[in-house]
Amino acid sequence: MSHFKEQLNEEQRAEVMRQMAIYSQGVQEMIPTEELENKLAKSILENKPLKIKLGLDPSAPDVHLGHTVVLNKMRQFQENGHIIQLIIGDFTGKIGDPTGKSIARKQLTDEEVKHNAKTYFEQFAKVIDMDKVVLHYNSKWLSKLNFEEIIQLSGKITVARLLERDDFEERIAFGKPISLHEFFYPLMQGYDSVVLECDIELGGTDQHFNILMGRHFQEKFGKEKQVALLMPLLEGLDGVEKMSKSKKNYIGIDESPQEMYGKSMSIPDELMDKYFELITDFSPEQIRDIKEQMKTGVLHPRDAKMLLSKTIVRMYHGIEEANKAEQHFISVFQKGDIPKEIPVISWQGQREMSIIDFLVELQLFTSKSEARRMIENRGVKLNGKTVEDTKFQVNIIDELIVQVGKRKFVKIKI
Amino acid sequence: MSHFKEQLNEEQRAEVMRQMAIYSQGVQEMIPTEELENKLAKSILENKPLKIKLGLDPSAPDVHLGHTVVLNKMRQFQENGHIIQLIIGDFTGKIGDPTGKSIARKQLTDEEVKHNAKTYFEQFAKVIDMDKVVLHYNSKWLSKLNFEEIIQLSGKITVARLLERDDFEERIAFGKPISLHEFFYPLMQGYDSVVLECDIELGGTDQHFNILMGRHFQEKFGKEKQVALLMPLLEGLDGVEKMSKSKKNYIGIDESPQEMYGKSMSIPDELMDKYFELITDFSPEQIRDIKEQMKTGVLHPRDAKMLLSKTIVRMYHGIEEANKAEQHFISVFQKGDIPKEIPVISWQGQREMSIIDFLVELQLFTSKSEARRMIENRGVKLNGKTVEDTKFQVNIIDELIVQVGKRKFVKIKI
Numbered sequence: 159m160s161h162f163k164e165q166l167n168e169e170q171r172a173e174v175m176r177q178m179a180i181y182s183q184g185v186q187e188m189i190p191t192e193e194l195e196n197k198l199a200k201s202i203l204e205n206k207p208l209k210i211k212l213g214l215d216p217s218a219p220d221v222h223l224g225h226t227v228v229l230n231k232m233r234q235f236q237e238n239g240h241i242i243q244l245i246i247g248d249f250t251g252k253i254g255d256p257t258g259k260s261i262a263r264k265q266l267t268d269e270e271v272k273h274n275a276k277t278y279f280e281q282f283a284k285v286i287d288m289d290k291v292v293l294h295y296n297s298k299w300l301s302k303l304n305f306e307e308i309i310q311l312s313g314k315i316t317v318a319r320l321l322e323r324d325d326f327e328e329r330i331a332f333g334k335p336i337s338l339h340e341f342f343y344p345l346m347q348g349y350d351s352v353v354l355e356c357d358i359e360l361g362g363t364d365q366h367f368n369i370l371m372g373r374h375f376q377e378k379f380g381k382e383k384q385v386a387l388l389m390p391l392l393e394g395l396d397g398v399e400k401m402s403k404s405k406k407n408y409i410g411i412d413e414s415p416q417e418m419y420g421k422s423m424s425i426p427d428e429l430m431d432k433y434f435e436l437i438t439d440f441s442p443e444q445i446r447d448i449k450e451q452m453k454t455g456v457l458h459p460r461d462a463k464m465l466l467s468k469t470i471v472r473m474y475h476g477i478e479e480a481n482k483a484e485q486h487f488i489s490v491f492q493k494g495d496i497p498k499e500i501p502v503i504s505w506q507g508q509r510e511m512s513i514i515d516f517l518v519e520l521q522l523f524t525s526k527s528e529a530r531r532m533i534e535n536r537g538v539k540l541n542g543k544t545v546e547d548t549k550f551q552v553n554i555i556d557e558l559i560v561q562v563g564k565r566k567f568v569k570i571k572i
Numbered sequence: 573m574s575h576f577k578e579q580l581n582e583e584q585r586a587e588v589m590r591q592m593a594i595y596s597q598g599v600q601e602m603i604p605t606e607e608l609e610n611k612l613a614k615s616i617l618e619n620k621p622l623k624i625k626l627g628l629d630p631s632a633p634d635v636h637l638g639h640t641v642v643l644n645k646m647r648q649f650q651e652n653g654h655i656i657q658l659i660i661g662d663f664t665g666k667i668g669d670p671t672g673k674s675i676a677r678k679q680l681t682d683e684e685v686k687h688n689a690k691t692y693f694e695q696f697a698k699v700i701d702m703d704k705v706v707l708h709y710n711s712k713w714l715s716k717l718n719f720e721e722i723i724q725l726s727g728k729i730t731v732a733r734l735l736e737r738d739d740f741e742e743r744i745a746f747g748k749p750i751s752l753h754e755f756f757y758p759l760m761q762g763y764d765s766v767v768l769e770c771d772i773e774l775g776g777t778d779q780h781f782n783i784l785m786g787r788h789f790q791e792k793f794g795k796e797k798q799v800a801l802l803m804p805l806l807e808g809l810d811g812v813e814k815m816s817k818s819k820k821n822y823i824g825i826d827e828s829p830q831e832m833y834g835k836s837m838s839i840p841d842e843l844m845d846k847y848f849e850l851i852t853d854f855s856p857e858q859i860r861d862i863k864e865q866m867k868t869g870v871l872h873p874r875d876a877k878m879l880l881s882k883t884i885v886r887m888y889h890g891i892e893e894a895n896k897a898e899q900h901f902i903s904v905f906q907k908g909d910i911p912k913e914i915p916v917i918s919w920q921g922q923r924e925m926s927i928i929d930f931l932v933e934l935q936l937f938t939s940k941s942e943a944r945r946m947i948e949n950r951g952v953k954l955n956g957k958t959v960e961d962t963k964f965q966v967n968i969i970d971e972l973i974v975q976v977g978k979r980k981f982v983k984i985k986i
Contacts, residue, residue, distance in 0.1 A: 249719070305663070305717045312753035317735075318744065320752065330732065338734065338755065339726035345752075 162199035174198045180234050181387070183442045184227075184435040186363050189370070189386040197357050197385065201240070208240045211356035211372075211384070213296075213347055215247050216274040217266055221281040222408040223470070224392045224401035227436045228360050229285040231389060235358070242291045243354055244282075246275045249297035250346050281411055284474050299353050300346055311345060314378040315371075320344065323367040344368045348375035356384045363388045392436055397426035415475045419483035422467035427459050430466060438469045500567040505554060509572075513538070513550040522562050537563050576613035588612045594648050595801070597856050598641070598849040600777050603784070603800040611771050611799065615654070622654045625770035625786075625798070627710075627761055629661050630688040631680055635695040636822040637884070638806045638815035641850045642774050643699040645803060649772075656705045657768055658696075660689045663711035664760050695825055698888050713767050714760055725759060728792040729785075734758065737781040758782045762789035770798045777802045806850055811840035829889045833897035836881035841873050844880060852883045914981040919968060923986075927952070927964040936976050951977050 166174065177198055181188075188194060201208050212232060221229075232242050248271045266274075275295075279288060303311070320341050321327060329336050348371030351359060355376075359369045369386040376383045391400045394407025401408045409421045425433060430452065434445050448465070451457035457465075464484065472480035503520060511519075514529045517538065523529040530548050532538055538545045539561040540552065552558075558570040580588065591612055595602075602608060615622050626646060635643075646656050662685045680688075689709075693702060717725070734755050735741060743750050762785030765773060769790075773783045783800040790797045805814045808821025815822045823835045839847060844866065848859050862879070865871035871879075878898065886894035917934060925933075928943045931952065937943040944962050946952055952959045953975040954966065966972075972984040 300719055303719045305714055305722060308719060308722055309753045309756060312756065313751050315752050317731075317740075317750040317752055317755065318747075321731075326731075333732075336731040337727050338729050338731055338759075339723045341731065341752065341755075342723060342726065 162196050162203055165203055166199050170199070170202050173202060177238055179442050180238070181231070183234075183445070184389065184432075185231075185387060186390040187366070187386070187388040189373075189388070193383070194358065194385045194387075208235070208357040209243050209355065210235045210240055211243045211245060211351060211354065211359040212361070213245045213247055213250075213350060213359070213368075214275070214278055215250070216271045216278065220403055220410060221278065221412070222401055222403065222410045223437050224394070224408060226285055226411065227389045227392050228362065229282060230437060230439065231360055231387065233286050233439070236286055236290060242286060243294060243356060244291050245294045245296055245350050245354070246271075246278070247346075248272070248275060248295045249300040250343060284411055294350075294354060296346065296350050300349070311349060311375075314375060315345065319374075344371040345375075348372045351384050352376050352379045352381055355381060357382075358385045358387055360387050360389065362391050364391065390432070390436065392432070393429055395421060395424050397429055409470070411474050415471045415479040415483040416486055418471050418474065419467045419480075419487050422470050423463055423487065425463065425466070427463075430459070430462055433466055438466065439473060440469070500559065500569045502569045502571050504571045507554075509554050510551055511554070513540075513545055513552050514548060516552045516554070517560070517562070520560065520568060522560070522566065522568065532562060576610050576617055579617055580613050584613070584616050587616060591652055593856055594652070595645070597648075597859070598803065598846075599645075599801060600804040601780070601800070601802040603787075603802070607797070608772065608799045608801075622649070622771040623657050623769065624649045624654055625657045625659060625765060625768065625773040627659045627661055627664075627764060627773070627775070627782075628689070628692055629664065630685045630692065634817055634824060635692065635826070636815055636817065636824045637851050638808070638822060640699055640825065641803045641806050642776065643696060644851060644853065645774055645801065647700050647853070650700055650704060656700060657708060657770060658705050659708045659710055659764050659768070660685075660692070661760075662686070662689060662709045663714040664757060698825055708764075708768060710760065710764050714763070725763060725789075728789065729759065733788075758785040759789075762786045765798050766790050766793045766795055769795060771796075772799045772801055774801045774803065776805050778805060804846070804850065806846070807843055809835060809838050811843055823884070825888050829885045829893040829897040830900055832885050832888065833881045833894075833901050836884050837877055837901065839877065839880070841877075844873070844876055847880055852880065853887060854883070914973065914983045916983045916985050918985045921968075923968050924965055925968070927954075927959055927966050928962060930966045930968070931974070931976070934974065934982060936974065936980065936982065946976060 163171075163174070174195055178191075178195060181194070182191075197208055200206075210232060212228060236242055248268075279293075282288060282291075321330060323344065326336055326340075328334075344367060347368045350356075351372030352375050356372065359372050361369050366386070366388055369384075369388065373383040373386065393399065394401035394405055395409070396405070396407045399405045399407055403410075409418055413421070431449055434440065434448055438445070440448070448457065448462065452459065452462050464487075467487075468480045468484050471483045475483075507519060513533065514526050517523050517529040517532075518526055523532070529538075533545050533548045533550075536544050536546075539559075541559050542561070554570060554572070556570065556572040560568050560570070577585075577588070588609055592605075592609060595608065596605075611622055614620075624646060626642060650656055662682075693707075696702060696705075735744060737758065740750055740754075742748075758781060761782045764770075765786030766789050770786065773786050775783050780800070780802055783798075783802065787797040787800065807813065808815035808819055809823070810819070810821045813819045813821055817824075823832055827835070845863055848854065848862055852859070854862070862871065862876065866873065866876050878901075881901070882894045882898050885897045889897075921933060927947065928940050931937050931943040931946075932940055937946070943952075947959050947962045947964075950958050950960075953973075955973050956975070968984060968986070970984065970986040974982050974984070
């Protein structure tokens with residue numbers, strides 16, 4: 159179908175390239191890129207939107223920023239007029255997605271599935287326009303398949319191909335059981351794409367195998383193959399593990415503005431680029447600029463993180479709440495903060511002495527009476543804790559931070 | 573359920589043992605023996621026949637003696653009042669049984685399945701009383717299973733367990749594809765036993781895995797487990813390969829009396845015991861006597877083979893046809909036969925010479941004129957071919973058989 163691309167005029171070609179730049183932003187893998195270009199070309203020539211699929215496992219409906227990586231990508235397609243097909247795996251949910259799990263998952267009841275799907279929608283409405291979304295429940299077609307049709311479907315895939323899936327391969331290697339019914343999950347996910355004739359399927363990199371099943375079965379059923387658009391998995395606040403509820407390293411999109419802002423400020427500096435790229439609504443140009451400014455030092459890491467935090471709150475609570483959350487953060491945390499750069503004093507004296515002698519020795523005061531007065535005024539802190547007693551005996555340890563008044567800090571090095 | 577056996581009186585216990593002796597005859601594997609004893613005990617105590625299952629793949633309906641190994645075992649159960657459940661795999665036939673096949677088998681149409689099943693029945697009627705057989709088509713329950721039920725069924729078995737099947741294991745090892753739909757075959761065969769609550773399933777040793785699936789699924793569904801009764805595979809006329817139509821080493825039960833008798837006479841001596849045991853209708857005692865007589869030489873191998881051949885013809889064409897076939901064989905083949913024991917003459921002379929000189933040299937005649945006269949009377953044969961010319965030059969080769977008159981033979985050894 160490469161002929162579609164060749165039929166474009168210059169303006170149309172530019173439009174394809176513009177959209178490609180947006181959709182490529184932050185993507186881990188696009189299989190294959192040329193097919194997406196051609197699908198966009200066809201869409202423009204025939205004035206027909208593309209159908210973008212996202213399958214949802216209704217077993218874990220608490221949406222956090224990790225999920226919004228994919229939702230933001232959907233939003234981009236939606237903003238350019240394409241159609242989002244959300245598929246609620248109400249049928250597949252009865253099996254549970256074994257992806258990345260080392261044991262077979264508990265099957266959900268019909269009621270649990272319905273309730274969880276509803277919870278999803280309410281949260282998704284914060285990122286995408288749910289009025290323009292086409293909703294599907296895969297039970298509509300899957301529950302009607304009879305044994306003969308399932309056999310026909312199963313005849314289009316080999317056991318070896320299914321065993322290639324990372325988690326299956328691993329479980330076989332470690333002698334952990336794979337229940338046969340788990341093989342149906344990728345089959346059903348693939349068959350959904352056949353039924354809905356999807357152009358693109360979105361998912362995390364952990365969905366690599368399942369999304370390629372869609373291409374496999376579409377081809378076997380004589381349909382145009384979908385493009386797989388795989389997004390990176392977002393590390394959580396710890397900067398190491400994938401963001402997830404169970405790891406408690408997540409920011410839920412239902413959290414309060416203050417919580418959201420505070421948690422965002424605790425993201426490790428190294429992850430800033432990735433967060434800007436994957437979970438904000440900035441354009442590719444804006445993101446490029448921010449990254450450039452951070453790199454050159456024009457934008458201080460703290461200021462960048464404040465921009466990120468404010469943006470996240472704005473996206474889920476609006477600009478007013480975002481401003482308030484920022485003000486709250488500044489007043490509570492930042493003003494009482496210990497500065498990053500503190501003069502270090504190398505200590506070679508006694509390891510225990512009276513607080514007054516210690517302060518004079520450090521040359522923070524020129525006389526003992528000056529030091530005593532400051533302690534009495536509650537103006538001396540050791541590691542953030544106010545010294546209450548002028549006769550206090552200090553245990554002098556490495557990294558001890560001594561604060562005098564609001565601004566003066568020294569750190570002990572032993 | 574071992575308590576059933578303990579409740580038997582002496583007479584009943586003897587009856588269990590009598591039946592066990594019959595059913596054990598020629599069996600390769602009985603899994604497990606104690607359970608069959610207890611099932612028989614229960615059957616006697618409750619005056620309730622056992623249900624004996626035989627599943628039939630309707631893809632190859634030409635019945636030969638290889639199939640009758642299992643059919644004869646069924647007949648024994650039937651003669652003792654038990655109920656035979658024949659299951660026509662009209663549904664499974666749509667998949668084809670991958671047992672022992674290295675590639676996935678072609679799927680059959682509904683029409684082919686029905687026609688083949690009918691062909692089976694006509695042939696089976698020669699061995700078992702079809703009026704007393706309970707016929708089932710597994711499409712009755714399998715075609716009604718929906719996806720959810722299939723998922724529930726699949727959840728009761730692991731992929732690793734399925735991959736243990738010899739032919740699957742082998743195909744994985746050699747990188748040959750296993751189509752996922754082939755996994756359903758053992759599942760369906762096992763599920764058939766659940767539905768029909770079978771007590772015993774019969775099959776060849778190549779059905780070991782599939783028949784144990786019945787036990788597996790019966791247990792998973794909370795039913796009493798069936799006993800697996802596995803019969804040896806019968807080697808064909810070549811004495812090496814399993815009897816099968818494709819190997820052309822078979823005796824079909826639809827063949828004419830003469831063909832049947834003649835083919836039976838070509839069975840290698842080493843297989844006689846097995847044939848008597850597996851495909852005749854002799855009692856365990858009769859078979860034991862025949863084996864004993866063969867072993868001690870009371871029964872000459874040729875006579876034993878004639879008894880076997882006549883028995884086979886009698887079973888499928890009646891005693892009259894069996895007698896005729898025997899007479900025909902004696903008149904046509906046996907009278908002109910070359911005996912098994914021929915004196916060997918070690919030849920060190922010329923490798924080519926005139927037939928008359930050769931015969932005198934072998935001391936088959938005392939004079940050349942005697943030899944000439946016999947040749948003129950067409951009484952000399954070389955490797956079964958009559959020598960027509962007294963001037964014939966013999967090419968003397970190893971294993972050359974020289975025949976003079978009806979009875980005199982020598983074999984040349986070089």
